[in-house]
Amino acid sequence: MSKVVVAMSGGVDSSVAAALLKEQGHDVTGMMLRLWSEPGKEDTNRCCTPDSMAQARRVANILDVPFYVVDAKDVFRETVVEYFLEGYAQGGTPNPCLICNKKIRWEFLLNHALALGAEFMATGHYAKQIKDESRKTRLFRAVDEGKDQSYVLHVLNQAKLRHALFPVGDYPKTEIRQIAERFGLPTASRKDSQDLCFLAGDDYRNFLQRNAIEMLKPGQIVTRDGKVVGQHNGLANYTIGQRKGLGVPSAVPLFVLTKQAGSNALVVGTEDELGSTELLARDVNWLSGNIPNEPFRAEVKIRYSAKLAWAEVTPLEANQATVKFEAPVRDVTAGQAAVFYVDEEVLGGGIIQ
Amino acid sequence: MIYFDYSATTPIDPRVLDAMMPYLTESFGNPSSIHRYGQKAEAAIESAREMVASFLNCLPAEIIFTSCGSESDNLAIRGGALGMREKNGSQWILASRAEHPAVTKTIEQLGKHYGFLPEWLDVNAQGMVTAEVVSKAICNNTGLVSVMYANNEIGTINPLRDLAEICRANGILFHTDAVQAAAYLPVDVQVLSVDMMSLGSHKFYGPKGVGALYVRKGTPLISHNTGGGQENNLRAGTQNVAYIVGFAESLKLTAQEREQRIKHVQPLRDKIIGAVLETIPDSQLTGDMNVRLPHHASFVFKDVDGNLLLTLLDAAGFACSSGSACKTGNPEPSEVMNTLGLPREWGLGSLRVTLGKDNTVADVDSFLKILPSLVEKARNLNQR
Numbered sequence: 001m002s003k004v005v006v007a008m009s010g011g012v013d014s015s016v017a018a019a020l021l022k023e024q025g026h027d028v029t030g031m032m033l034r035l036w037s038e039p040g041k042e043d044t045n046r047c048c049t050p051d052s053m054a055q056a057r058r059v060a061n062i063l064d065v066p067f068y069v070v071d072a073k074d075v076f077r078e079t080v081v082e083y084f085l086e087g088y089a090q091g092g093t094p095n096p097c098l099i100c101n102k103k104i105r106w107e108f109l110l111n112h113a114l115a116l117g118a119e120f121m122a123t124g125h126y127a128k129q130i131k132d133e134s135r136k137t138r139l140f141r142a143v144d145e146g147k148d149q150s151y152v153l154h155v156l157n158q159a160k161l162r163h164a165l166f167p168v169g170d171y172p173k174t175e176i177r178q179i180a181e182r183f184g185l186p187t188a189s190r191k192d193s194q195d196l197c198f199l200a201g202d203d204y205r206n207f208l209q210r211n212a213i214e215m216l217k218p219g220q221i222v223t224r225d226g227k228v229v230g231q232h233n234g235l236a237n238y239t240i241g242q243r244k245g246l247g248v249p250s251a252v253p254l255f256v257l258t259k260q261a262g263s264n265a266l267v268v269g270t271e272d273e274l275g276s277t278e279l280l281a282r283d284v285n286w287l288s289g290n291i292p293n294e295p296f297r298a299e300v301k302i303r304y305s306a307k308l309a310w311a312e313v314t315p316l317e318a319n320q321a322t323v324k325f326e327a328p329v330r331d332v333t334a335g336q337a338a339v340f341y342v343d344e345e346v347l348g349g350g351i352i353q
Numbered sequence: 354m355i356y357f358d359y360s361a362t363t364p365i366d367p368r369v370l371d372a373m374m375p376y377l378t379e380s381f382g383n384p385s386s387i388h389r390y391g392q393k394a395e396a397a398i399e400s401a402r403e404m405v406a407s408f409l410n411c412l413p414a415e416i417i418f419t420s421c422g423s424e425s426d427n428l429a430i431r432g433g434a435l436g437m438r439e440k441n442g443s444q445w446i447l448a449s450r451a452e453h454p455a456v457t458k459t460i461e462q463l464g465k466h467y468g469f470l471p472e473w474l475d476v477n478a479q480g481m482v483t484a485e486v487v488s489k490a491i492c493n494n495t496g497l498v499s500v501m502y503a504n505n506e507i508g509t510i511n512p513l514r515d516l517a518e519i520c521r522a523n524g525i526l527f528h529t530d531a532v533q534a535a536a537y538l539p540v541d542v543q544v545l546s547v548d549m550m551s552l553g554s555h556k557f558y559g560p561k562g563v564g565a566l567y568v569r570k571g572t573p574l575i576s577h578n579t580g581g582g583q584e585n586n587l588r589a590g591t592q593n594v595a596y597i598v599g600f601a602e603s604l605k606l607t608a609q610e611r612e613q614r615i616k617h618v619q620p621l622r623d624k625i626i627g628a629v630l631e632t633i634p635d636s637q638l639t640g641d642m643n644v645r646l647p648h649h650a651s652f653v654f655k656d657v658d659g660n661l662l663l664t665l666l667d668a669a670g671f672a673c674s675s676g677s678a679c680k681t682g683n684p685e686p687s688e689v690m691n692t693l694g695l696p697r698e699w700g701l702g703s704l705r706v707t708l709g710k711d712n713t714v715a716d717v718d719s720f721l722k723i724l725p726s727l728v729e730k731a732r733n734l735n736q737r
Contacts (some may be wrong), residue, residue, distance in 0.1 A: 029668065070662040071684045112661070115730050116668045 003027045004120045004165065005113035007105060008067070009048075010055030012187050013124030016176050017167040018336055019183040022063050029116060030060040030067035036076040037198050038210070044200035054144060059185055070112050072104055079103045081198060085212045088236040090299055091261025092335025092352075095270045095304070096196055102155035110163060122165035125149045126173075127346075129166055137161035139287055139346040141168040151304050154339045154349035165201040208236050219264035221248055224257065226274065236257045241331035259334070275328025281338045281350030284321045288347070291315050298340040298347065300325070302332055312342050321350055355716045357673045359556075359648060359709035360505060360533060362717075366558035367600070372602040373560065376595035384592050385583065394594045401601035408608045409550070409567055410541040417566045417584045418597045422457035422532035422553030425566035428577055428588065429528045429549040430459045432470055433497045436573030437526055443496030449474045449482045450692040451506075453530055456499050457688070474500070479641035480509040487516050497526045502534035502550075506689045506705060507640030508649030510538065511552055517546040526572060532556055532564075536607060537647050539616060548572050552604075554596075559603025563596035618648040618708040621717050624652045625706055628721045633728050639693065639703065647713075648708040653695060657702030657731045660684055665727045671720055674705045702731075 006018040006108070008030040022028045032053060036258050037045040053069065060067035080096045087094025105123065113121040126142035127150040134156060142148040156164065168176055180187045208215055216234030223229060230248040232238065238246075242256040246268060254268040279302070286292070292315050298322055299308035310326040325337055332352060339349035376397055381507045382498050384398050399413070406413040419425045430446070437443045446460050450473045463469040482500045491498070498520050513529055521529040525643025528549040531540060536557040542550055548569045555561040568574055568587070580589025607614075630636055635655035654662070659675035666673050686700030693700075706720075 066667065068667070069660075070664070071658065071660065073684075111734060112664075115734055116665065 001025050001027060002119045003029070004122055005031050005116060005118040006065075007109055007121060007123045008032050008056040008059065009124065010052035010059065011124065012176060012180050012185070013126070013168050015056075015059040015124075015185045016058065016105055016179050016183070017122050017124045017165075018065065018119045019179065019185060019222075020167045021165070022065060023183075028065045029113075029118065030056060030063075030065050031066070031109065031113065032069050033072045033076075033104065034054050034069055035104075035197060036081060037061065037071045038207070038240060039202055040200075041200040045197050048197070051287055055186060057284070060185060064221045074110055075108050076100070076198075077157050080254055081211075085208075085215070086198075088208060088212070089215055089261075090335075091235050091259040093333045094237055094335040095337060096198075097152050097304075098155055098351075106156055106160045106164070108211055110160060114163070115266055118163075120163050120165045122167055124168055125153060125166050126169050127153050127166045128169040129161060129164060136288060137164070140169075141341065141346070143164075144172040147173050150341075150346050151301055151337070151339050151349075154287065154337065154346050155285055156287060157285065158287070161287065205237050208234075214235075217264055219266065221246065221266045221268055224267060224269050229254075229268065234250050235261065235264060235266060240333040254333050276330075276332040277325050277328050279323045279332050279338060280353040281321045281323060282319065282353050284315070284319045284348055284350030286315075286348040292347070296342065296347075298342050300342070301339045302329060303336045306331075308341065319346075319350070320353075355671050355720065356711065357708065357716075357720065358645075359536075360563060361674055361707055362555045363536075363558045364711075365560055366603060366606060368606060369559055369599050369602045371383035373595040373599040375549050376598050380594075382593060382594075385581065394592075397594055397598050398592055401597045404601040405565060405604055408604055409472055409541065410543050410705075411567055412570060415568055415570055416637045417568060417587050418592060418600070419564040419566055419588060420562055420593070421564040422530065422551050423453075423564075425532075425551035425553070425564045426453065426455040426528075426645065427459050427531050428500055428566055428574070429551060429568070430456060430497065431463060431467075431577050432574040432587070433449065433528060433549060433572065434463055434525045435467070435575040437496030438469075439575070440498070443494050443525075444468070445470045445472055445492065445495040446497050446499070447472050447487070447490055447495060447512075448499040449476055449501065449644060451476050451482075451504055451509075451689045452479050452499065452501055453505060453532070456501070456530055460499070469496075474498075477722065478693060479640070480507045480689065480693055481641065481643070481644070482511050482513040482516060482521060484512065487519050490658050491519070491523055491525060493523075495523070496638075497671045499528040499530065499574050502529045502531040502538065502545075503649075504601060504689065505533045506687060506703070507651045507693070508533075508645035509538045509640040510534065510644045510646065513547060515546045517548075521546060522550075533646065534647055535604070537611065537618075539611075542567055542569070549574075552600075554600040554603045557603050557607040560596045560599040563593055563600045565600060613708060615647045617710060618712070621708050621712060622648055622650050622706075624714075624717055625721065627697075629724065632721070632725050636700065636728075639690070639695075650706045650708075652704045652706075653690070653699045653730075654702040654704065654728050655699050656735050658684060658735055659701055659703045659730060661734060662702065662727060664702060665730055666724075669723055669727060671723075674707070677705045 004026045008014045080100045083099045084096040126147040128140040141150050169341050220228050221230040221232050237284040238256050257267045257269045296311045300311045307328050312324045316321045334352050337349050338349045380393045382394040384395035402413040402416050404417050417599050460471045464471040517527040526548045529547050530551045530582050532553045550567040553564040576587045637653050639651045690700035
């Protein structure tokens, strides 16, 4: 029996996580983060609307566990939103959920859980973790491949994983609903959405417009060989692989290939130019804490919803790694993470350069 | 779990519950009905009214039962302001900056939607409204002044009689929110010299959901809950008989047992105040050291998130409150903390410990043993 803090969201997954742990006899406490929203939009932050807080309180009440809200507005603004803006400023397409998991959920909230006397913190993430004989904790893809969220958890390290529990990762989503019903918990789940919580349903371009207008400098649209074919209205407005909305007249469809932050140029090309066979990752985190000695064959995921692609991963100095794909991969996007899997296990990952 | 939040609410005294039970069961009549069921209910209300009047030293007809202290504040301020405007055209409404939201929000609404002119009275560093401030602020167009008897967040007691006398001499209505004070302070309205006074019984071992407003005879008051003729035509709606009976019974017990209750809580409170200021670095008492409610200790700690401290305390088995106690709201310093002139890094870290009859010396000792380490923990979590 351990003291466990469950990071609750009001959704079915973290509710069931709490219920399962309680059923196993653990001393469960619910906690929820209050995150930052633009002033005036606090009620629509996807991760912590008054509705979802009320729902989490209801669940805590049904399960008869204490529930606390922890305010993370300032730290979220300073780390996650800054990271998001900085990522676009550098010409990338940042994934703020990664830094949120690293700095907010698994650092700020974990520290609060530990201060409360908890040994473990659990979340409703779909992922599996196993302690091996050398007392290291290893992270694996969830049983439900379709729901797997191990991608965003590749930022964890042994010090954090030691305290982590992912009770729903062992079940398919359908079974999670049944368990929720068995405990009399509300089964509504948030609409699966890749929208960022602090955008509150708004388009990120509007957010940048309001918060970092200087970032949206018009520039030239060029082809790989340097031919100017049009004007863009700010690099941050485009994503790699984007086809619509370029406004460049062309006989064949054109796609965004890369962004050149230095020259503020948007590089476009035809579909067959889209694939990449190699990428460089920086800030690579190895979950075991040890950098592999030699190159290894792995399945690599280049964004949250991407398909796994076979590649050879070569660890380099200074927390970098190169990834050579066995077949060209589309839409490799700077700022997103490349995560390395071997036999379902998350070995590590880093930010695409 | 040890309960240290008696200013938030109290459990119902078993004697009060006993007095209420018949009116939840066999004597369930509507007090406005002609038949004997109704007569019985009406008799219960009227005898409760007489009982309350006797402890307030006023006429039974001067007591209006309401649903809570906030409703009493609403009726007094909205009804009094409208009544005074009708009587002499007065437009100004004055209240202290440290009032409960039931008072401040009502006055803000009267300013925004009813054409009144609100003015906020400054408090001193202990949160007190002085006679001087009131004298300076009133004018011949002031209709109503509202100053709380004792502050809910910091426990400071205001010199009500002095303030009320100034208003009386100038033909201005004086209202006081005595919801916190009534649990421990005398509530003789002749001594206090107030025109209106709000009460709620759940702060002194009575039920939630019932309050009362004392309204001095001759006070111009316009009803805000219109309908039937209940409560002297000032508060329409079928009376909550059992709760009114409970209100009166709990007030009676409070009046009878006041001295012994004070004797019980005050030494505990003094022990807490002494030990906290002595053992916790960067701590400060909020409110007045002496002129404060006898069961009320309140502090601010520098560089502490007050809500986080409450979370740590709850997990450690102590139920306390903070100045800005709000489960979902913004972690911003409360208005009262700002009014006292506390900087943000102090105002965010408020803690209120309010004692009651079930607290023991052992409770206080175990609390004082753990509090310094929890403040330390909260401070560490604050420094990212």
